[in-house]
Amino acid sequence: MEEHMAATSGTTGFTLNDLRGVLRKAAGDTDVIDGDIIDLTFGALGFDSLTMLEIAAVLDSEYQVKDPESVIQTGRTSREVLALVNGASGVGHVDNSVVIAAPYDLVWEMTNDVSSWPELFSEYASAEVLGRDSGTITFRLTTVPDENGAQWSWVSKRSMDKENGTVRAHRVETGPFAYMEIFWEYRTTAQGVRMRWVQDFHLLPEAPLDDAAMEERMNHNTVVQMARIKKRVEQRAGRA
Known part of the structure; x- marks a missing residue:
């Protein structure tokens, strides 16, 4: 995981609320996004592979995340995605x-x-x-x-x-x-x-x-x- 973290993004200050917004745009307005999602896997949240690709697309277009596909493949939970997007030195x-x-x-x-x-x-x-x-x-x-x-x-x-x-x-x-x-x-x-x-x-x-x-x-x-x-x-x- 550390190799991916070093190679993904230079973005800093990406918050859990930012990620909630990304998930909402990719998956629609669902109540589960407002819950305690930090350590739930995206599979447990009901996101399929197409939704995950949509998440990567929003990360790319709105936050200019480098290699967003790698982020959503490596990050299994919101906590892990936050760590990846913010970079290893920013967590x-x-x-x-x-x-x-x-x-x-x-x-x-x-x-x-x-x-x-x-x-x-x-x-x-x-x-x-x-x-x-x-x-x-x-x-x-x-x-x-x-x-x-x-x-x-x-x-x-x-x-x-x-x-x-x-x-x-x-x-x-x-x-x-x-x-x-x-x-x-x-x-x-x-x-x-x-x-x-x-x-x-x-x-x-x-x-x-x-x-x-x-x-x-x-x-x-x-x-x-x-x-x-x-x-x-x-x-x-x-x-x-």
Whole structure:
């Protein structure tokens, strides 16, 4: 896959919403395109070979993607197509995990109670729930002031599947990001619950950091936040 990524496109800043528009033009206005499609294969979305050729044609005509046929042949999912179109050097990826010695139900409930995140995380000043729809929540996060007194705020959407131990989220208000897609996974082990966070993103050209610098910052901060969460959940488990 890396060979294809290096050989396909010089386009940057191609977002998931851009891709939704491409899919809609190629496949028609179907509700499935507005769903959580980031890791679904195009076959699972119901796209046949002719539709995939239409997708390649739109990528070529509207985004001048180099070798779009290779992109749609190699990219099996929206995530992979985003990576291919943006180029190997234009994609950020962070993958971290921690084992929490506490019952699954407690780990799940504490880490998915978005309204309590300002107490659970040290980086958030507030978390405002804007709406709920079945297992999906829309919310606004605001960070604590940085060393210069600046705060950042954005809206995200989060879909939770407790039975399968997965959470998928993305920024609705992307700010400096072309896109930010987040995947959380929970797995029970002999030592406790292994909580894994995967973040895939691409920063816009005008952003103050590039993807590599943001990866370094996220990796550092994720370790700090996971350690804090582990301590708080295990303390709660001990009291229980």
